[in-house]
Amino acid sequence: MSPRISPVTRVVAIGIGAALFFVLGRFLAIPTPIPNTTINLQYAVLAVFAVLYGPLVGVLAGLIGHVLVDATGFGMWPTWETGSAVFALIVGLVMLHNHVREGEFPRPTLVRFVLAVVVANAVTWVLWAPIGDVLIMGEPASKVFTQGVIAFVVNSVTAAVLGGIILGIYARSRTRTGSLTLDR
Amino acid sequence: MTAPLLEYVERPGLLHTLTGTAKLVLTIAMVLAAMISFDVRFLAALGVLSLIGWALSRVRLRDLATVLWIILTFMALNNLLIFVFAPGYGSELLGARHVVVQGPGRWDLTQEQLFYQLAVTLKYFAMLPAVLLFVATTRPPEFASSLHRIGVPYKVAFAVSLALRFIPDIQREMRTISQAQQARGLDISRKVGLVTRVRNVVSTLMPLLLGSLDRIETVSSAMELRGFGRGRHRTWYDVKPMRLRDWSTILGALAVVAASIVMVVVDGGRYWNPFEA
Amino acid sequence: MSVENPRPGGAVTSDKPDAETPARLRDFSFRYRAQSEPTLRGIDLTVRRGEKIAIVGPSGCGKSTLLGALNGLVPHVHAGEASGSIEVFGTDPAAAPIIETSRRVGTVLQDSSGQFVGLTVAEDVAFSLENQQVPHAQMPGRVAGAARAAGIADHLDASPQQLSGGQKQRVAIAGVLVDDVEMLLFDEPLAMLDPAAGRAAVELIDDLHREQGRTIIVVEHRLEDLLHRPLDRIVLMDEGRIVADLPPDELLASPLLREHGIRPPLHVEALRLAGAPVTADQHPADLPRMELSSAQREAVRTWVESATPGQSRHTATAAQPTSHDALPALDLEHVGAILRRPGASADVRALRGVTARIRRGEMLGVIGSNGAGKSTLARVISGFEKATEGVVRIGGADAASWPLAEHGAHVGFVLQEPGQMLSQPLLEEEIRLGLRARGLDAEEIERRTARVLEVTDLRPMRSWPVSALSHGQRKRLSIACVLALEPEILILDEPTAGQDFAHYSEFMDFLARIHAEGTTIVLITHDMHLALEYTDRVLVISGGELLADTDPAAVLTDEFLAERADLVVTGLFTLARRCGIPDPIALVHRFVAADRAERALPTASGEDAR
């Protein structure tokens, strides 16, 4: 119904998604009592981008955004940067063929979104990142898995709740075909 | 909501004269080499190489002060955590156990653990300065053309450039929006409870996002009107010609990666183990 | 090169596609996907090679949509249904990819900051060349050439954050100049510019037209500024239709502009109000060369002399004596602001030693060139920016330690850029947001919402999403949100930019009304006539410093001030000179009084009542 997303729009979505990821990741991290772990709003936004613009945009926005955050502050931690990409990839894949852009965000789509976010977080923070840390960075498994489980819980809750709210509001701001009339 | 922690430093040094492409290849090589090897001697050598790079670049310590502080805190915390969770991991890995200090329970401090944690720390320090150095010595407009030259599709390369273009805008917008909301009476200071604060954070995040999604539309219209995506290739305004020193840098970069692989073969694994009899 | 352009409508147009005709629309209509009614209706328009055309019309009448149809954004980006025929250089832009159309049509969009895609000016200007794979070696020369033509060559290395609104506009123009496109579309190129920069832009556009023979279409609300250089035709639109397509002289002499809510140039209005209207053959479009009969000069002179003393001063100055002894609403003492720029570039001293006192119930103007520091001053007063030096007192209390919400309770601030204020998906929710945060009861919220919707003429669209509003409509919404809060002090940053006259006068009159009820109002504006008509006093800012604090009329007559603040005298001044009136200000005051009397202003009666 609505026109296909043009390739140029995808490029811009990657760029602006990455910029948002950077700004939120850098300046809006809300600390939790657990060291090295913050409530990350940027994953909620990344999930929204993966839903609206598809997995490819999500992957690249997450990767570029996260690399920029790290390269201007923390150096590199390759398993986490690729983790953001994996997260967006899974959300994007599970959410393929949604109609949020056309203003439709019914309950089943919401349920699918929550599911997507939980699965994506599980794969990213309980599998991908810790395994990578053990294999590449040589960190001890018990430490990274504990960190991973905490990140999984925190990120799942924030991304599902915030992402759900954002998509809901976004869908309401999209209008259905031929629905606008002047009330005089 | 201050400036980015680290950015391009306008103080021409030797590294500034290299093309972004050469520096990018070198950076990737350093990161890759540090990822592959776990040999402390090799990692230390990589660290020294980065230090030399810093000296050549005339980047001052002050430019990096904030970043270094963050990194040190992070490393300290990480080391502490490793020790808390796995005090015996070093011994397990290296197959020996020499206790230095008796600790409570299983938290004995061993030579092997110290050595292992040194390796982890060195690995991080071998990986990180190269990246910071790349950022500090390469003008952002050159990022995209460099990425394109090492084989990244130009559309992706341009997306990186767009990200850099819009970061300051989004930062400022976030500030303004949050102020405009507060002026209309939405309190996000620490005075209000967590739930209200989260709700008010959402009401700051929402305009930022809706605004950004709108902006995607306008920017992509503008780009399309100016012919972006017209051809299979694209040329760049900001690009430096490759010179001899660039090619030598790239050659050096390849040598670094090769060396890391050689070290794995020589050590018979990724670790170099001085404790093995 | 001077090609005599054929008159519109006279030539017979064939039905064959014609690759030489820049644009030809026949009974063209367009309905946005989300709309139930078409936005463009039965447009018939032919644009010939080498013509320079202006499109004017009320805000929301479909001007941007029409330009979109010409460059392909409609329907490629903004989906919808079209009917009738449209041809741009012989092809239908809906059938060809945007990229194909863009080879021959260059567009400067309404929002110039969204057009800036490079990290530096040079890179942004080169963007189109890069996409055409122009070899690297050729780029610097062509970029420098285009930048010179657009008057931005000194800033090639600047990043977009370091440029003022006007400079960004120039970059956007340079960005389409590098290409050899045949037709250029400008969507409100003057909206953000100060008067002098506006003139420079009009001259630049004219050079492109005359020297390079390009076909030009300009959409603009500031018709008087646009007429600084000749136009071939003016197309007047209203509610999606073309209601007139005439040479400027004929249109100005007709009542059509006023009938459709567009203010004709002031000198034309003055002559009409004086009872000696111009005719088309006197060339009213070109003021310096306009022919004036001696009878007309005489009529203007007697008209000005007939002013009754009470009529000469307009706004509610009557409020002053009563509030004289009360505490000032705003008291600025040596206020300075240093804005931090990230990283290596030096910090900017945007304000320095500004001292001013604003009485309760005053209506004050703030004027000055692009980048002078006007918005910064407003941000400091509203607490968005900390004053790094000096003291800001609001209602007598030092506001330095106030949280923003406290500022907001006293000062309502309408930002220059509406996008930074709008956060809700739907228009009405946007207005209610601040009212709810204040904890007002439902009835009061309803009352206030209804009132501001009326004032800003947004009531017909009250249930629409914000994303379906035109530029001018968004700006009005941002004003409505703040008006609804009914603050004691109201600061509006360029409220009339991008507004048509009917809407402009409607809410300016509302402001005058609430001002008469006691609200203190600060208006930041580039429109000198607005300052003359509605304010008693103006602060002139230049380079971050307060240059003058005086009567608005005095600013225009002071050459030094006018030049430092990049002001340009309005057409009324030229008219006064040509009619041999020694005091142009008398003409201005007479004009304002007569104009108001014609519109039967409520303030006029409010003033008499005091």
Ligand SMILES: Nc1ncnc2c1ncn2[C@@H]1O[C@H](COP(=O)(O)OP(=O)(O)OP(=O)(O)O)[C@@H](O)[C@H]1O
């Ligand atoms: N994307 C859209 N979806 C639905 N309706 C739209 C969209 N864009 C514009 N409109 C509607 O179409 C009408 C014309 O809008 P347009 O932007 O062409 O006006 P304009 O004449 O350029 O006004 P302005 O002077 O305020 O810029 C408006 O009433 C607006 O609400």
Ligand SMILES: Nc1ncnc2c1ncn2[C@@H]1O[C@H](COP(=O)(O)OP(=O)(O)OP(=O)(O)O)[C@@H](O)[C@H]1O
């Ligand atoms: N966030 C910022 N960071 C750094 N410099 C800024 C910032 N905002 C504005 N400036 C600079 O401060 C100066 C004053 O800007 P301001 O926006 O107050 O101008 P203005 O008088 O409102 O201009 P205009 O008429 O174009 O709106 C300009 O030189 C501008 O470049």
Ligand SMILES: [Mg+2]
């Ligand atoms: Mg418009």
Ligand SMILES: [Mg+2]
């Ligand atoms: Mg301003």
